[in-house]
Amino acid sequence: MQKGKASIAFEHPPFIRAAASIAGKKEGEGPLGALFDIVEQDDMLGQKNWEAAESALQKKAAELAIQKAGLTPADIRYLFAGDLLGQLIATSYGLMELEVPLFGLYGACSTMGEAISLAAMTVEAGHGDRCLALASSHFATAEKQFRFPLGYGNQRAYAATWTTTGSGAVVIESSAIEQNAGCPLAKISGITTGKVVDFGLKDSTNMGAAMAPAAFHTILQHFQDFERDEKAYDKIITGDLGTIGQTILLDLLAKKGYELYGTHMDCGIQLFDSETQDTHAGGSGCGCSAITLCSYILPKLQDGTWKRVLFVPTGALHSTVSYNEGQSVPGIAHAVVLEHVGKG
Amino acid sequence: MQKGKASIAFEHPPFIRAAASIAGKKEGEGPLGALFDIVEQDDMLGQKNWEAAESALQKKAAELAIQKAGLTPADIRYLFAGDLLGQLIATSYGLMELEVPLFGLYGACSTMGEAISLAAMTVEAGHGDRCLALASSHFATAEKQFRFPLGYGNQRAYAATWTTTGSGAVVIESSAIEQNAGCPLAKISGITTGKVVDFGLKDSTNMGAAMAPAAFHTILQHFQDFERDEKAYDKIITGDLGTIGQTILLDLLAKKGYELYGTHMDCGIQLFDSETQDTHAGGSGCGCSAITLCSYILPKLQDGTWKRVLFVPTGALHSTVSYNEGQSVPGIAHAVVLEHVGKG
Numbered sequence: 001m002q003k004g005k006a007s008i009a010f011e012h013p014p015f016i017r018a019a020a021s022i023a024g025k026k027e028g029e030g031p032l033g034a035l036f037d038i039v040e041q042d043d044m045l046g047q048k049n050w051e052a053a054e055s056a057l058q059k060k061a062a063e064l065a066i067q068k069a070g071l072t073p074a075d076i077r078y079l080f081a082g083d084l085l086g087q088l089i090a091t092s093y094g095l096m097e098l099e100v101p102l103f104g105l106y107g108a109c110s111t112m113g114e115a116i117s118l119a120a121m122t123v124e125a126g127h128g129d130r131c132l133a134l135a136s137s138h139f140a141t142a143e144k145q146f147r148f149p150l151g152y153g154n155q156r157a158y159a160a161t162w163t164t165t166g167s168g169a170v171v172i173e174s175s176a177i178e179q180n181a182g183c184p185l186a187k188i189s190g191i192t193t194g195k196v197v198d199f200g201l202k203d204s205t206n207m208g209a210a211m212a213p214a215a216f217h218t219i220l221q222h223f224q225d226f227e228r229d230e231k232a233y234d235k236i237i238t239g240d241l242g243t244i245g246q247t248i249l250l251d252l253l254a255k256k257g258y259e260l261y262g263t264h265m266d267c268g269i270q271l272f273d274s275e276t277q278d279t280h281a282g283g284s285g286c287g288c289s290a291i292t293l294c295s296y297i298l299p300k301l302q303d304g305t306w307k308r309v310l311f312v313p314t315g316a317l318h319s320t321v322s323y324n325e326g327q328s329v330p331g332i333a334h335a336v337v338l339e340h341v342g343k344g
Numbered sequence: 345m346q347k348g349k350a351s352i353a354f355e356h357p358p359f360i361r362a363a364a365s366i367a368g369k370k371e372g373e374g375p376l377g378a379l380f381d382i383v384e385q386d387d388m389l390g391q392k393n394w395e396a397a398e399s400a401l402q403k404k405a406a407e408l409a410i411q412k413a414g415l416t417p418a419d420i421r422y423l424f425a426g427d428l429l430g431q432l433i434a435t436s437y438g439l440m441e442l443e444v445p446l447f448g449l450y451g452a453c454s455t456m457g458e459a460i461s462l463a464a465m466t467v468e469a470g471h472g473d474r475c476l477a478l479a480s481s482h483f484a485t486a487e488k489q490f491r492f493p494l495g496y497g498n499q500r501a502y503a504a505t506w507t508t509t510g511s512g513a514v515v516i517e518s519s520a521i522e523q524n525a526g527c528p529l530a531k532i533s534g535i536t537t538g539k540v541v542d543f544g545l546k547d548s549t550n551m552g553a554a555m556a557p558a559a560f561h562t563i564l565q566h567f568q569d570f571e572r573d574e575k576a577y578d579k580i581i582t583g584d585l586g587t588i589g590q591t592i593l594l595d596l597l598a599k600k601g602y603e604l605y606g607t608h609m610d611c612g613i614q615l616f617d618s619e620t621q622d623t624h625a626g627g628s629g630c631g632c633s634a635i636t637l638c639s640y641i642l643p644k645l646q647d648g649t650w651k652r653v654l655f656v657p658t659g660a661l662h663s664t665v666s667y668n669e670g671q672s673v674p675g676i677a678h679a680v681v682l683e684h685v686g687k688g
Contacts, residue, residue, distance in 0.1 A: 001470075002421070006445045008471050049669050077346070078537060086430025086489075087663035088450045092540050092674055101350045101537035102676065103458060104450040104661075106432045114447060118462065125469030126345075127352050145430075145665075193422060193445035196436050317448075319431035321489075325393050330436055332446065 004225025024165025055094030077128030108315030113334030137285025168290025208245025214331030239313035242282030348569025368509025399438030421472030452659030457678030481629025505628035512634025552589025558675030583633035583657035586626030
């Protein structure tokens with residue numbers, strides 16, 4: 001059911017049946033390290049180059065999520081997936097062997113929100129019984145794509161974030177076929193889809209500041225569309241704003257009368273210990289929100305610690321070309337409402 | 345309704361209410377030149393760089409399609425859009441001012457098929473009454489992204505295609521809200537979604553050959569899923585295989601017993617006169633199938649010249665990084681069934 005300007009409230013909320021998180025070594029040494037399904041000790045994953053390593057992350061995450069759901073790739077109707085690289089090469093090469101129809105997505109670091117939204121819309125409509133939503137990023141592919149060769153040992157700005165090496169995948173299943181299986185991780189009761197928001201920031205080393213207005217817009221739109229406020233949520237969780245973006249978001253919302261200081265959480269802040277891990281403003285990348293969702297957020301929804309959270313991955317929509325041409329860095333954020341499923 | 349392994353037959357087929365095609369100067373001088381809504385005489389579109397020019401193409405196509413449907417941007421629930429550039433910058437910057445929720449897509453030159461598929465799925469499910477599907481490409485941004493600086497005057501391989509400068513956009517509308525308006529351009533009765541297909545070709549200047557196996561796979565899957573063959577269609581129209589890819593596709597299908605020599609058409613072959621326009625194997629780019637659809641295919645469906653066509657945009661899923669790393673060029677193709685709507 002369409003709600004307000006940019007939201008859907010699902011009449012038959014799809015379930016998240018299973019989730020898998022594959023993380024890099026540094027992520028494994030962070031606060032969430034013990035929660036990941038697999039922590040890779042070799043960031044090359046035995047591959048010949050970084051891009052192939054990122055493809056391997058996606059493949060592992062997809063296969064493990066499908067396996068944890070007790071399924072095979074042939075049971076999955078569609079893949080909704082993306083990454084940060086030009087022409088989505090981590091996704092195309094990584095998911096090829098699954099031989100499942102693919103919708104390639106680009107929403108920068110908001111991609112996991114976009115993928116879950118479209119997969120949930122598809123499943124709820126009966127267009128597929130089970131879909132897989134996934135996203136990945138890799139520190140080394142992202143540095144190569146967006147910044148400097150690793151060998152330069154370039155100094156990073158304090159406002160910069162650290163691109164996550166990891167991939168998270170969720171199996172989204174129709175509520176109509178749920179009865180025979182165990183308790184799902186969560187249900188997806190609604191979504192609010194973001195538009196491109198540009199406040200004119202041009203500093204691509206401060207993506208938190210560039211993305212905060214997009215998160216602000218999507219959260220505000222969500223409150224309006226659902227006629228809710230922050231009190232309706234145990235947590236409102238952005239993707240990778242980091243410490244600087246978080247401050248901006250909370251200030252922007254406070255000016256509209258929403259007090260999120262106790263409710264807000266940011267995956268980028270959770271994922272690393274910036275004091276000891278030198279990650280500056282926090283973690284980022286499509287993989288940041290994806291592996292935090294799969295390892296930390298969904299288990300808390302499954303066990304009822306949290307009854308309802310708003311998951312809002314955030315993306316910065318620039319490229320090196322747009323940056324070199326002096327363009328600003330617009331942002332986008334896609335929100336997903338995730339709820340605890342009672343044992344019934 | 346799910347059909348077979350990879351298809352949907354829509355129980356309430358959405359309508360294509362309006363379409364717009366914005367083409368570059370060279371496209372305007374080709375065989376379809378008189379059919380485009382707008383032929384730009386300045387391939388910079390008055391912008392400061394090629395990327396901004398491509399963004400302007402998308403914005404113009406979107407605004408014109410919405411206007412032709414008698415709507416305003418606020419009437420559009422979602423945008424489904426993409427382009428060929430790293431991090432989709434033509435799309436993000438081009439569509440920002442519409443202020444409509446955006447699902448960014450990457451399917452290389454198959455993007456128009458992906459966008460129409462997802463928009464139709466969304467509209468049929470009741471998740472939105474009207475959505476806009478669009479895609480763009482620009483010769484100069486693509487050459488810069490994938491090949492050589494234009495100033496090099498690099499010689500192009502005979503197997504190479506010419507990236508289309510253009511953007512096509514369609515307004516897709518729920519059949520439930522059709523009654524009050526005039527006759528739509530076509531209805532979307534089904535889709536078949538492609539998987540990534542890799543035959544191991546490594547020559548990125550011969551994308552027709554790289555994409556032909558993907559088109560073959562999707563068309564074959566479509567025939568199986570719908571229990572149809574080529575005789576069910578007035579035309580089966582691929583995106584941008586060009587002359588070399590066409591030969592491969594027809595040969596592959598003939599080996600499976602399907603005779604498409606009279607039924608097949610390729611947008612890339614239609615768009616340019618390769619004899620006089622020096623375009624070698626044909627046109628390519630997301631814009632190729634998009635503007636051919638909007639200017640040439642949809643009018644023939646509206647007036648009943650064709651009763652049913654299978655529209656199959658095709659994409660090559662490589663990047664310069666994957667090419668430089670010695671990877672093959674996988675392909676993907678997304679099929680959409682378009683049908684004439686009787687006056688009723």
